[in-house]
Amino acid sequence: MASEDEFDDGMLVTGFALGPANFGIDARAVLEVVKVGEMTHVHGAPQGVVGIRNLRGRIVTLVDMATHLGLGAVELGPENRLLIMEHRGDCYGFLVDAVGDAIALAQDRIEPPLANLDPALLGKLQGIWRDTDRVTAILDPQALFQWDESSGTNGIA
Numbered sequence: 001m002a003s004e005d006e007f008d009d010g011m012l013v014t015g016f017a018l019g020p021a022n023f024g025i026d027a028r029a030v031l032e033v034v035k036v037g038e039m040t041h042v043h044g045a046p047q048g049v050v051g052i053r054n055l056r057g058r059i060v061t062l063v064d065m066a067t068h069l070g071l072g073a074v075e076l077g078p079e080n081r082l083l084i085m086e087h088r089g090d091c092y093g094f095l096v097d098a099v100g101d102a103i104a105l106a107q108d109r110i111e112p113p114l115a116n117l118d119p120a121l122l123g124k125l126q127g128i129w130r131d132t133d134r135v136t137a138i139l140d141p142q143a144l145f146q147w148d149e150s151s152g153t154n155g156i157a
Contacts, residue, residue: 010104011026011110012028013025013105014083015101016065016100017098017099017100018074021071021137022100023139024136025138025141025144033099034055034082034084034093035082036053036062036076039053039062047067049061049062050062050063053082060093062082063093068094068124069121069124070120074095075097081096081098087145088145092145109129109130111130112127113128113137124140124146126139
């Protein structure tokens with residue numbers, strides 16, 4: 001098992017897909033990964049909030065990660081997963097197309113995000129990581145809890 005010291009100059013990210021794009025988020029921000037399960041839609045919720053769900057007695061707000069990032073919408077299917085995260089004492093499940101492997105990244109290999117990206121996405125990125133056969137956009141976990149002002153709210157909580 002790897003010790004924490006081995007990641008001092010890097011980060012461990014949870015990899016996931018939205019359509020054809022690869023993303024990652026600091027694994028320490030993800031409490032768990034679960035199947036979507038049964039959800040209840042909420043009328044009048046901010047854009048991207050697709051409903052709520054009971055997860056072992058705790059109400060979880062479900063957010064379509066693709067919609068939240070301005071990338072369309074996640075199509076529901078058997079590979080969908082929820083990345084369970086907590087913010088200000090509330091629990092959120094970010095709906096993604098599929099979850100991949102955890103990836104250990106060296107900090108010096110994370111490049112700044114490209115300036116020509118859509119502002120909705122750009123404001124939520126920490127950087128870009130390039131491997132020999134793929135590019136992974138690394139999300140800023142705290143920025144995920146900020147909503148576009150046009151949705152009628154400045155944040156989820």
